[in-house]
Amino acid sequence: MQIDELFELAYILIDKKQVTAKEMSARFGVSVRTIYRWVEALSASGIPVYAVQGRGGGIAISEKYALDKTVLTEEERLAIVSSVKALSKLSGSQKAALSANARAVEKISNLTSSEADWLEVDFAPWSPEGQGVRELFATLRDSILKKQQVEFDYFSSDGKKAGRVVHPWKLVYRGQAWYLLGWCTERKTERYFKLSRMLNVKKTVRPADITFKSIHSSDSQKTVEVNSEKKLIQIEARVSSKMAFYLLDTFACSKVEPNPDESINVTFSAPDESWLCGLLLSFGAELKIISPKEIKEKIIQMAKETFSQYE
Structure with a gap:
């Protein structure tokens, strides 16, 4: 079973208090028997869920159980929801990604009773051709999280085009543009790459004899500026x-x-x-x-x- 599906079921119960196994079966695309196995797993982990027998029954959660509201203030919960919704614009256009993103927003939204639609952020350019930035963002995000190499053609500021192989570390938004920060295997050092200049980006299998480089903990405490080396x-x-x-x-x-x-x-x-x-x-x-x-x-x-x- 998937941990995120168990979390989603728990959030639904916290929000709705009671649901039927049949509607959860339809929602998750699994059998009713599987839903009851999930309920047993949640119960075993200490979450007070139980089955209600008879007409109007179903799966319920204790009225006294909820996320501890003393952990986060309402402003803090609203900030989390707003941030999630803002970044949801960069989840890619694949149906699976959009579905997962919609579920995540729904789950997080249950944490707050305040209006969370006061902010909308869309980093994609106005032109239809620029909408591909979402796909590129999703590819790079997955590569960073899975520690995969990426290779691409890159146009530098001197007008030259060259192929690059990079171990990606993080995505940086600065000065009205997105950058990829990573280890350039050609230059043997960290480099920023402007996403708008990257073409033919694809994930590649890292050779077994190459260790994926990461930022040392001491370096991660430093603020790295995109143009820090520029006059x-x-x-x-x-x-x-x-x-x-x-x-x-x-x-x-x-x-x-x-x-x-x-x-x-x-x-x-x-x-x-x-x-x-x-x-x-x-x-x-x-x-x-x-x-x-x-x-x-x-x-x-x-x-x-x-x-x-x-x-």
């Missing part, structure tokens, strides 16, 4: 009011000062990467870099090269 540049710029929203969506600005002409002066930090000037140039005439000088010069040069393509 940051402080940029001062003037952006038009109609494009200010996009700049604020893209960068966390430390200073935002409106001007009389409705333009806005901003200050923000950005990683010193090859894509930075191209991104800033995409604002066109709606953005003017004030400093640093080297960024201004790079953008001017890129603009001239772009213009020459159309002469």
